[in-house]
Amino acid sequence: MESLTSVIWETPVHILFAASVALVVFAFYSLYAVLHLIAPKPRPGLPSEKTYITTTPTGIVTRQLPCWHDRWLADRHASEARARNDDPTKLDIADTGSIDPAEVRMSVVFPAYNEEDRILPTLKEAVEYLDATFGRHPHPRHHRKTLPKRPSTPRKHVINAPREDLSGYEILIVNDGSTDRTVDVALEFSREHGLHDILRVVTLEKNRGKGGGVTHGLRHVRGEYALFADADGASKFSDLEKLIEGCEEVVDGAHRGVAIGSRGHLVGSEAVVKRSALRNFLMRSFHLVLMILTPPATSRIRDTQCGFKLFSRAALPHIVPYMHAEGWIFDIEMLMLAESAPAVPVLGHDGTVIGSSPGIKVAEVPIDWHEVGGSKLNVIQDSIKMAIGLAVLRASWMMGVYRRRLT
Numbered sequence: 001m002e003s004l005t006s007v008i009w010e011t012p013v014h015i016l017f018a019a020s021v022a023l024v025v026f027a028f029y030s031l032y033a034v035l036h037l038i039a040p041k042p043r044p045g046l047p048s049e050k051t052y053i054t055t056t057p058t059g060i061v062t063r064q065l066p067c068w069h070d071r072w073l074a075d076r077h078a079s080e081a082r083a084r085n086d087d088p089t090k091l092d093i094a095d096t097g098s099i100d101p102a103e104v105r106m107s108v109v110f111p112a113y114n115e116e117d118r119i120l121p122t123l124k125e126a127v128e129y130l131d132a133t134f135g136r137h138p139h140p141r142h143h144r145k146t147l148p149k150r151p152s153t154p155r156k157h158v159i160n161a162p163r164e165d166l167s168g169y170e171i172l173i174v175n176d177g178s179t180d181r182t183v184d185v186a187l188e189f190s191r192e193h194g195l196h197d198i199l200r201v202v203t204l205e206k207n208r209g210k211g212g213g214v215t216h217g218l219r220h221v222r223g224e225y226a227l228f229a230d231a232d233g234a235s236k237f238s239d240l241e242k243l244i245e246g247c248e249e250v251v252d253g254a255h256r257g258v259a260i261g262s263r264g265h266l267v268g269s270e271a272v273v274k275r276s277a278l279r280n281f282l283m284r285s286f287h288l289v290l291m292i293l294t295p296p297a298t299s300r301i302r303d304t305q306c307g308f309k310l311f312s313r314a315a316l317p318h319i320v321p322y323m324h325a326e327g328w329i330f331d332i333e334m335l336m337l338a339e340s341a342p343a344v345p346v347l348g349h350d351g352t353v354i355g356s357s358p359g360i361k362v363a364e365v366p367i368d369w370h371e372v373g374g375s376k377l378n379v380i381q382d383s384i385k386m387a388i389g390l391a392v393l394r395a396s397w398m399m400g401v402y403r404r405r406l407t
Contacts, residue, residue: 032399039396040324040389043208045216052172052200053183055190065202068100069219072317097254097344099317104168105134106240107223111213113176115231116185118372122233123171123189123199129238130169136198138168161255162224162313171199173231174217177207211330215323218316226316230307235261236368243310246363254344256315256360260335261367264302282383289387293394294332297339301364304331308367315360318342322404324396328382329389336397338362340404 052065075098108126112119173186183201190199204216214228225247227240243259251257291299298304309331311319318341325333338360346355396402 028399031395032401035392035396035399035401039392039401040326042212042215042324042326043206045219046205049202049204049216050220052202053187054197054200055187056196060187063197065200065220066100066103066222067220068222068316069321071100072098072321076321097256097314097317099313102163102166102224102313103222104138104170105162105166105224106130106169107172107221107226108169109172109174109214109217109221109226109228110231111174111176111210111217111228112178112182112186112231113207113210113213114178114180114182116178116181118232119173119182120185120189122229122231122237123186125233125237126171126229127193127195129240130171133241134169135167136169136195138166166224169198170222171195172217172220173199173201174213175201175203176209176213177204209326209330210328211323211333212326214330215320215326218311218320221313221316224313225310226313227310228307232372234369234372235306235308239308239365239367240310242365242367243308243363246365247310247312250361250363251312251314252344252357252361253347254314255312256318256341256344257312257363258315258335258338258360259310259363259365260301260303261306261308261369262301262303262364263306263369264364264366282380286383286386289390290332293390295336295339297359297362298332298335301335301362303364304335306367306369309334315341318360322402324402325389325393327389328386329393332390333393335362336393340397342404 050065050067051062053060053062055061108130110119110122173182175183183203186199186201190196202217202220204213208216217228218226225244227243229235229237239261243261246259247257249257250259287302290304293299305328315338319334319337322337323330323333339362341358341360343356343358345353346357348354393402
């Protein structure tokens, strides 16, 4: 130890400085290389995963799944090709916010892995609400009940505003490699309730995790709004109305907005107190880690993990194509991507540009929630995985391993 100290004292300052810089650079690139090896990489979709099955009055059919993401990807590739060619005669169509027009008012994505015992009550509650609120036909003249009215207060001028003449809904069940009767139960329900081509089942050949299932479903939604909800029915489905109101309150000049269900108001309530002390401790510890590792807007969210989140259609191209995480941590990546989304113009009531708005705003909306048995979450094991996953996720975005690029 003394010899080492003496060597340091005898070494010229400029050499020590150069060695320190070299050490920092080596450590940076070593970490960068390690992150490239361990950071999650999403699995590309397989051809069979771009089809869906649905019921008809006479049986079951397989059809091609619409995919706004494919169009977005083609536009992005064309833009990058023009950028490489540096052709000034052609306008850049690299609008990363471009997305095909909506065909229905609401899309609901249910990720499902071995949910035959829990999905039926969820579907019943969802269809009852969706039928009463949106109807089954995409044009409101075919829907006898009154659709939710737009806020009567003056609203800012927005691009991509939802069409007033659009109604109807779709349900996408993303079967994440289930080995039970989840698909059969869903199709039987569809047949009994006449949900032909409204309830669609997409099957992933291999289990991808909840995040992978949700991302895959959101790439194929046709709705003006897209909700993903847990198949266990823990959230009260009629609270979707609150999410829509919350989303409308935070949309920006391009009608980008996100609203998330929150159980933060339930802390201290009977629903949470009944949980084990270990689970509550891990929940609070994870939230502390979240506050430290995530950017400002995301760190202020009280409940990032509630499986009840709504996106305006215009927000999807700024989030879904850049998703990497396919496990439990995917919710946080979605919120981080929303926060870091590129700025859009802020328009006045007459349509003139009066400023810019960076990021996509997120409304955190208190909802009714109750514990449902049969959770596949291993409290200790998955909590550790989530903490490690969060650290890897944040480091990957900070160091450029993940970027807003094609995935």
